[in-house]
Amino acid sequence: DVKVTQSSRYLVKRTGEKVFLECVQDMDHENMFWYRQDPGLGLRLIYFSYDVKMKEKGDIPEGYSVSREKKERFSLILESASTNQTSMYLCASSYLSGRAYNEQFFGPGTRLTVL
Amino acid sequence: EDKVVQSPLSLVVHEGDTVTLNCSYEVTNFRSLLWYKQEKKAPTFLFMLTSSGIEKKSGRLSSILDKKELFSILNITATQTGDSAIYLCAVEARGGAQKLVFGQGTRLTINP
Numbered sequence: 684d685v686k687v688t689q690s691s692r693y694l695v696k697r698t699g700e701k702v703f704l705e706c707v708q709d710m711d712h713e714n715m716f717w718y719r720q721d722p723g724l725g726l727r728l729i730y731f732s733y734d735v736k737m738k739e740k741g742d743i744p745e746g747y748s749v750s751r752e753k754k755e756r757f758s759l760i761l762e763s764a765s766t767n768q769t770s771m772y773l774c775a776s777s778y779l780s781g782r783a784y785n786e787q788f789f790g791p792g793t794r795l796t797v798l
Numbered sequence: 799e800d801k802v803v804q805s806p807l808s809l810v811v812h813e814g815d816t817v818t819l820n821c822s823y824e825v826t827n828f829r830s831l832l833w834y835k836q837e838k839k840a841p842t843f844l845f846m847l848t849s850s851g852i853e854k855k856s857g858r859l860s861s862i863l864d865k866k867e868l869f870s871i872l873n874i875t876a877t878q879t880g881d882s883a884i885y886l887c888a889v890e891a892r893g894g895a896q897k898l899v900f901g902q903g904t905r906l907t908i909n910p
Contacts (some may be wrong), residue, residue: 687840699836714896721809726841726886726900741897777896786832786900789840 686710687790689774695796702761704793706774713779715757716787717741717749719770721786726773734758764797771795800825800881801805812909815877819904821887824867826884831863831870832898833887841886844872 690705706715718726718741727740730749736788738749746768750758757776761768771794775787802823811817817873823831830848836843845854847870854861858877862869874881885907888898 716850716898718900723902725802725804725902726888728897731897755901763904785896786843786846787896789834790842791839 684746687699687776687788689772689773689790691793692791693794693796695798696761696764696798698765700761700764700797702764702795702797704759704761704772704795706757706759706776706790708757708774708788708790709753709755710788711754712776712788713754714777714787715751716775716777717747717757717759718773718775719743719768720773720792721770726769727757764795766797769795769797789797800889800891800899801890801896802887802899802901804904806886806904806906808907810907810909811877813877813879814821814867815908816875817874817877819885819887819906820869821871821873821901822899823889823899824868825889825891825899827892828865829890829892831874832888832890833861833870833872834888836886836903837882839849844885856870874906878910879908882906 705785716731717729732751748760774790777787805820845861849864849866884903887901
């Protein structure tokens with residue numbers, strides 16, 4: 684079974700803190716993604732990566748950065764957390780496009796609260 | 799700008815009812831449309847649709863795509879309380895590293 688794990692299920696941080704969210708997948712997937720999920724807005728893509736050390740901005744990258752030093756691991760960094768970054772953060776992974784059946788597999792999510 | 803709109807946003811029905819969830823989209827260079835089910839944690843994959851008019855089926859769930867009218871429906875027959883979840887629709891455009899654009903989701907509640 685494909686497994687995508689995230690370092691924390693729940694996290695509470697203070698405004699201005701630096702926050703690291705970690706994601707690890709065990710399927711040798713090339714693509715990895717970070718989304719945030721807010722009520723009424725669905726999932727919105729923050730950043731994605733299609734290879735080690737490669738990163739691409741998604742639809743809402745402001746206030747976030749990412750790191751992919753190893754193929755299986757993709758980190759989301761909030762340099763200075765703010766209250767409007769309180770959200771559910773979901774990591775996903777998939778094979779490179781071109782395969783016939785190529786869905787994204789999701790981790791369980793990290794619910795981040797910034798006070 | 800690529801866009802996916804789901805309706806209704808919320809639906810409450812009784813066990814045994816049949817439900818239809820809708821997903822319309824506007825995307826440049828459409829590649830595929832995906833449906834996911836999200837209970838308390840990770841969204842889990844249901845269907846991927848790439849061709850118009852071909853129904854995908856899995857047990858009581860089925861889905862079909864209309865590429866001319868730019869929409870998809872997800873049907874659930876004989877609903878059960880375990881079908882209660884958020885159902886997510888997403889569209890993939892051609893090119894690039896498989897970026898998905900998601901709709902807002904439909905929250906489905908099945909009452910016993």
